[in-house]
Amino acid sequence: MPDKIKLENPISPVNLILSTEPMLVSQGGGANYVHTQSSASTNWSVTHNLNKYCSVTVVDSNNDVVIGEIHYNSVNQVTLTFTAAFSGKAFFN
Numbered sequence: 001m002p003d004k005i006k007l008e009n010p011i012s013p014v015n016l017i018l019s020t021e022p023m024l025v026s027q028g029g030g031a032n033y034v035h036t037q038s039s040a041s042t043n044w045s046v047t048h049n050l051n052k053y054c055s056v057t058v059v060d061s062n063n064d065v066v067i068g069e070i071h072y073n074s075v076n077q078v079t080l081t082f083t084a085a086f087s088g089k090a091f092f093n
Contacts, residue, residue: 033092040087044080051075054092061088 033048048054052075058066068082080090 030093035090035092037087037089040085042082042085044082044090045077046080046090046092047077048092049076050092054078056080057091057093058082059088059091060086 031050033050033054035044035046035048037044053072056070056078058068058080060066066082066086066088068080071079071081073079078092
């Protein structure tokens with residue numbers, strides 16, 4: 001079973017904002033983006049507007065890490081492709 005992502009920072013607490021909308025998250029000078037994919041799909045098209053080729057971590061609705069293909073369409077947009085449809089979140093750094 002894959003490891004789960006723990007959303008905590010042991011050095012300083014982080015206030016989480018619960019939202020159904022995509023949002024930019026900034027901590028320690030680096031911008032991040034969290035994409036919520038509400039409808040199950042095998043292809044996720046995400047515009048993050050971070051102006052860089054981000055590292056991406058994807059989790060399903062159970063917060064289990066999911067591995068898929070990442071295609072960088074530009075420095076601001078990616079397409080994520082998976083073998084099965086699911087909903088979840090993508091974290092961009």
